[in-house]
Amino acid sequence: MTATKRLGKQTIKLQYPPSIVSTASIVGKKEGEGPLSKYFDQILEDALWGEKTWEKAESKILRETIIKAVTKASLSLGDIQYVFAGDLLNQCIGSSFGIRELEIPFFGLYGACSTMAESLSLAAMTIDGGFADYVVAATSSHFCSAERQYRFPLEYGGQRPLTSQWTVTGSGAVVLSSKENGPYITHITTGKIVDLGIKDVNNMGAAMAPAAVDTIYTHFEDTGFIPDDYDLIITGDLAQIGKNITEELLQEKGCNISRQYNDCGLKIFDNKKQDTHAGGSGCGCSAVVLAGYLYNELTKGNLNKILFIATGALLSPISSQQGESIPGIAHAVTIQNTLE
C-alpha cells in the first residue's frame, strides 16, 4: 500500500493509535532519593540486587520491570507478542540476558539513550500496522556498568567534570495495546543522525542537543502543531547544559518552547543536593521518568498532551579514541489522552 500515514518529511500520524495500558519502573537507591521518588514502582537498596555483577543486576532490573508492567496490565507474558528493547552495554547484553527467560519474540534495538522513544515508536507502529495487539517497549541503564564501560572503573575514584551527567540506574517498561482508551500514541517523528563535531565525552548534553533541535523543529514543521498545543515538551537526558542549548537553538529558528519545555535528566535528580552535576542520563533516565512520573500525570489528567523526545549519543569509547566526534539522534513521540 502507499504510505498514507506520512506527514511531512519525518513524521507519521497513526491511523489506529495504540494505548499505553500500563507502565512499570524500577530504580536504584539514588534515583529513589530524588524528587520523583513516589512515582517509581520499586526502589532498590542495593545496586547489585543479589546478583554477582552489575551487568547481571541490570538484566534483572529490566526483566523484573517488564514482568511488573505486564502484570499491572492484568496480562501474562504469553499475551505479549513482541518486546522492543535495548540498552547501553556492549552487544546490548542488558537486554539479551534480561529478556532471555521471557520467551517473547524480541526485536533488539540500539539507539543509546534514545532507545525509549525508539522502542515506543516501533512498538506503536507494530500495533497500528495490524501486526500485534500487545507489545512491550523497554530499556535500562545502570550507573555502575556504564561507568566501567564508558569511563573509569568506580574503584578508580575519578573526578567528574561539572558538565558530566549521572547515568540512571533503572528500567522503564511500557505495555501498548490496540484495545484500550488512552493515553494514546498518535504521532512519531523519527530522527536523523546529527553531528556538529563535538568531541567532549564529558559533555553529552551539548553533543545531543542539535539532534533534539532537529527532531523537535521537524516535528512542528511536519505536523503543523505549535508548542502551545502541548502541555509539556520533554527531552530525554540533555540535562542542564543540553537543555539550555536546545532552547536557545530553537529560539534562533523562531521556535519558542520555553513555557512548556523540560528534560528528564533535570527532573530525576536534585542536582545540587545529590551532586549529580549537569543531571541524569542513560537509557533508563527517560524510561523511568516516562513510566513513572509522566504516565502518572497523564492518567491523572494533570497533563493531556506531551511530546516525549529521547536523545542518544551514538559514540563508543573506541570511536572517541579514534578521534571521532559524537553523533546524536533524537526520536519524538506524541502521547495524548484524547483523540482529536
Add this chain to the structure above:
Amino acid sequence: MTATKRLGKQTIKLQYPPSIVSTASIVGKKEGEGPLSKYFDQILEDALWGEKTWEKAESKILRETIIKAVTKASLSLGDIQYVFAGDLLNQCIGSSFGIRELEIPFFGLYGACSTMAESLSLAAMTIDGGFADYVVAATSSHFCSAERQYRFPLEYGGQRPLTSQWTVTGSGAVVLSSKENGPYITHITTGKIVDLGIKDVNNMGAAMAPAAVDTIYTHFEDTGFIPDDYDLIITGDLAQIGKNITEELLQEKGCNISRQYNDCGLKIFDNKKQDTHAGGSGCGCSAVVLAGYLYNELTKGNLNKILFIATGALLSPISSQQGESIPGIAHAVTIQNTLE
C-alpha cells in the same frame, strides 16, 4: 485496530507485501575469492579501504553499500524514508558512523548476526503498515574489527580452533518499496531468545542452532507451509557445525528440511581451500549472500520462494567472562517472486 495480520504464535502475513527493488553488496578480498565472487557489486583489495582504522573502514563499507543500493534502484538518498541497520561493534558504531552523513531517519538495531533478517522484517512491516514507500535494510561486519573486539588483536596471531568461524568483511543493503512487482516479502517469523547453555565462544554455530530450529519449526507450524513449499531454506551463519545440528534437531521433531536446506556461512567460502574452518559468520555474511547471490537467483527465476533465517549469538566478551552461556536468536523472512 486488531492484529489482523497474525498467523499463529510468532508469524505475520503481510497484507501489502513490499518488493525488494534493489540490493547492493561490497565485500573484502577473501570473500571476493570465494565461490560467490561474481554476485558481489564490489570487491575491496584492502581491508582498510583508505581509512585509518578497521572500524572506520567498516562504516565506509556500510555507507557505500547503502548508496549503491539506492542508486541501483534509480532513487536518491532523499527518497528513502527510513534506514534500519545495526552491526556487531560496541555501541553499533559501524552503523552510526556509516549512516551519519546520509540524513535519513534511522532506527538502530542490535540483533548480532540476525540483524539482516531483523532489519528486513521491520523495514517490510514499516511499508506494509503504510508508514513509508521506500525503506533501506542493511548491516555490516568486518573481520578485523570483530576479531579485535571479540577475540584477539590480529597481531597476536592466535590459533583458531576448527569449530570457529570466519567473520565476513562486507555489507549488504536492500531497498524495499511499496510500488514494484517483487520479489516480495510475504511472511515474517520473529524469533524468541533460546539458550541451551552452550558456553564455547569458538562454537557459535552450535550456540545459535537451537534458536534457528525454534524459529524454523514455529514458522511451519504458524503458516501451515511444508519444507517442499520452498525452493531454498537458508540460515544466516550457522556454518558446518550449526547447520548439521539444525538439520538433526528438526529431523527429531519430524521436520525434514535436508532437500532444500543450506547456510550462508557455507556458501560464502570454500572452507577447505580458504582455511575458514567451520565457515563464514558475522552480520555481513547473510547480508551479502542475500544481497548478492540470493537476490540474483530470485530475479533470474532460479529460485522462486525462499525462507531466509538470519541467526544471532547475543553474547559479549563480558557476558562470557562472567560465566554466562550464549543466548541465540533467529528471525525468518519469506521472500517469493509471485503472490498466491
